[in-house]
Amino acid sequence: MDPVKVGLLGLGTVGGGTAIVLKRNAEEIARRAGRGIVIDYAANLDLSRAEELGLGSVRLTQDAFEVVNDPDIQIVVELIGGYTVARDLVLQAIRNGKHVVTANKALIALHGNEIFAAAQEQGVVVAFEAAVAGGIPVIKAVREGLAANRIEWLAGIINGTGNFILTEMRDKGRAFADVLAEAQALGYAEADPTFDVEGIDAGHKLTILSSIAFGIPLQFKQTYTEGITKITAEDVTYATELGYRIKHLGIARRTPKGIEQRVHPTLIPHRRLIANVDGVMNAVLVQGDAVGPTLYYGAGAGAEPTASAVIADLVDVTRALTADPENRVPHLAFQSGQLADTVILPIEEVETAFYLRMCALDRPGVLADVTRILGDRHISIEAFIQKEPSSGVDKVDIIMLTQRVREGNMNEAIAAIEALEAICSSVTRIRVETLG
Ligand SMILES: NC(=O)C1=CN([C@@H]2O[C@H](COP(=O)(O)OP(=O)(O)OC[C@H]3O[C@@H](n4cnc5c(N)ncnc54)[C@H](O)[C@@H]3O)[C@@H](O)[C@H]2O)C=CC1
Numbered sequence: 226m227d228p229v230k231v232g233l234l235g236l237g238t239v240g241g242g243t244a245i246v247l248k249r250n251a252e253e254i255a256r257r258a259g260r261g262i263v264i265d266y267a268a269n270l271d272l273s274r275a276e277e278l279g280l281g282s283v284r285l286t287q288d289a290f291e292v293v294n295d296p297d298i299q300i301v302v303e304l305i306g307g308y309t310v311a312r313d314l315v316l317q318a319i320r321n322g323k324h325v326v327t328a329n330k331a332l333i334a335l336h337g338n339e340i341f342a343a344a345q346e347q348g349v350v351v352a353f354e355a356a357v358a359g360g361i362p363v364i365k366a367v368r369e370g371l372a373a374n375r376i377e378w379l380a381g382i383i384n385g386t387g388n389f390i391l392t393e394m395r396d397k398g399r400a401f402a403d404v405l406a407e408a409q410a411l412g413y414a415e416a417d418p419t420f421d422v423e424g425i426d427a428g429h430k431l432t433i434l435s436s437i438a439f440g441i442p443l444q445f446k447q448t449y450t451e452g453i454t455k456i457t458a459e460d461v462t463y464a465t466e467l468g469y470r471i472k473h474l475g476i477a478r479r480t481p482k483g484i485e486q487r488v489h490p491t492l493i494p495h496r497r498l499i500a501n502v503d504g505v506m507n508a509v510l511v512q513g514d515a516v517g518p519t520l521y522y523g524a525g526a527g528a529e530p531t532a533s534a535v536i537a538d539l540v541d542v543t544r545a546l547t548a549d550p551e552n553r554v555p556h557l558a559f560q561s562g563q564l565a566d567t568v569i570l571p572i573e574e575v576e577t578a579f580y581l582r583m584c585a586l587d588r589p590g591v592l593a594d595v596t597r598i599l600g601d602r603h604i605s606i607e608a609f610i611q612k613e614p615s616s617g618v619d620k621v622d623i624i625m626l627t628q629r630v631r632e633g634n635m636n637e638a639i640a641a642i643e644a645l646e647a648i649c650s651s652v653t654r655i656r657v658e659t660l661g
């Protein structure tokens with residue numbers, strides 16, 4: 226059979242990795258797919274990149290629309306990023322009856338509902354394994370491998386750049402900006418690295434995971450996102466003293482009131498496997514009612530790990546070329562008419578335990594005032610440490626772990642604590658999860 230002709234949009238980190246791995250493993254890939262998979266046409270702003278990648282015989286253009294409109298191209302691989310041009314390109318490819326593979330989580334999280342509806346209508350596939358947790362085949366695992374389960378919750382380290390920064394800061398005491406610059410040089414970071422460090426990228430990925438886990442439409446706007454930029458070296462040290470590690474987690478959970486969909490720094494007991502996932506590695510813990518806990522681990526970013534997922538999708542789509550569209554795996558795991566309209570809870574309604582740190586004047590009665598404020602709102606203290614001045618003489622750092630409480634109640638308590646005259650800074654709060 227003739228090889229499948231692929232149009233590759235974007236020859237950057239992931240596009241380059243995809244070209245290299247497709248060529249290096251061409252024979253094995255063809256044995257798996259049933260026919261060869263070749264890049265026939267590629268688009269990139271800088272055409273000299275094609276030479277660097279040894280794409281000698283491949284047709285080249287700076288205009289990606291030429292690729293999606295080319296009648297010879299059967300599968301379009303979108304590795305440009307962003308949600309404007311990428312959306313137009315993907316929708317145009319679908320209109321032209323082409324299958325699409327993308328690593329673009331921003332695009333899927335924001336425009337996936339529209340894109341999948343268009344794909345369904347045209348009878349084409351839009352595959353997006355590389356969009357979540359890079360090389361880890363977690364989309365396939367949740368969508369297909371766990372199809373028997375009612376998924377109860379999932380929690381993941383799903384941004385490689387953020388995890389790399391937190392690990393280097395903790396282990397080597399390196400400065401935030403310095404590690405971020407290295408992550409950019411290594412090709413891990415998004416074009417706008419604010420997406421990585423402010424939790425937006427993880428929010429995109431969590432939105433996708435939550436949708437395929439619970440059978441709900443993609444709802445990025447309802448996802449609570451908080452980044453890692455406010456985590457201090459003191460918090461890392463105090464968390465360690467209390468037996469925890471700070472990780473940037475995406476958490477999606479079913480509750481009787483609705484679905485929690487949130488990304489934020491989280492204290493996790495240091496013995497948990499996921500607390501020991503370091504550097505650019507990602508991990509996703511998924512709890513199914515039948516299977517129990519399952520854990521997926523691997524590189525969350527980088528050229529070849531991400532290419533691994535892109536090419537796995539290419540193989541899947543190649544196999545599906547001859548299959549009846551009615552019998553394909555649904556884009557969002559559940560049949561398109563079967564998505565539920567379960568409410569996503571606002572963060573104020575979510576219950577977690579909390580780590581609190583505050584700076585107080587070293588005078589009698591302050592601690593009693595703080596514990597009274599918490600007690601009045603039925604917030605119990607699980608652990609407590611007081612530290613000698615780090616922020617000036619006659620001051621102390623008070624660090625507490627609380628039991629689980631509704632976030633709205635904690636907001637009230639924090640406001641009352643901050644209003645105390647003896648409290649000299651705003652209260653730092655980090656949510657705590659045992660993930661057991
Ligand atoms: N870098 C990584 O480790 C991962 C990236 N992703 C996603 O993969 C996608 C690509 O990311 P990277 O390869 O890191 O980005 P990149 O910035 O390295 O590459 C993007 C490429 O697209 C080209 N490009 C931009 N606009 C274009 C246009 N209008 N027409 C033609 N070419 C155009 C640029 O010339 C550049 O070579 C993004 O959606 C990103 O979120 C997903 C998982 C991991």
Ligand SMILES: N[C@@H](CC=O)C(=O)O
Nearest residue numbers: 384385386414415526
């Ligand atoms: N910028 C992302 C790339 C992969 O999705 C990350 O660091 O995880």
Ligand code: NA
Nearest residue numbers: 354357359361
């Ligand atoms: Na993946």
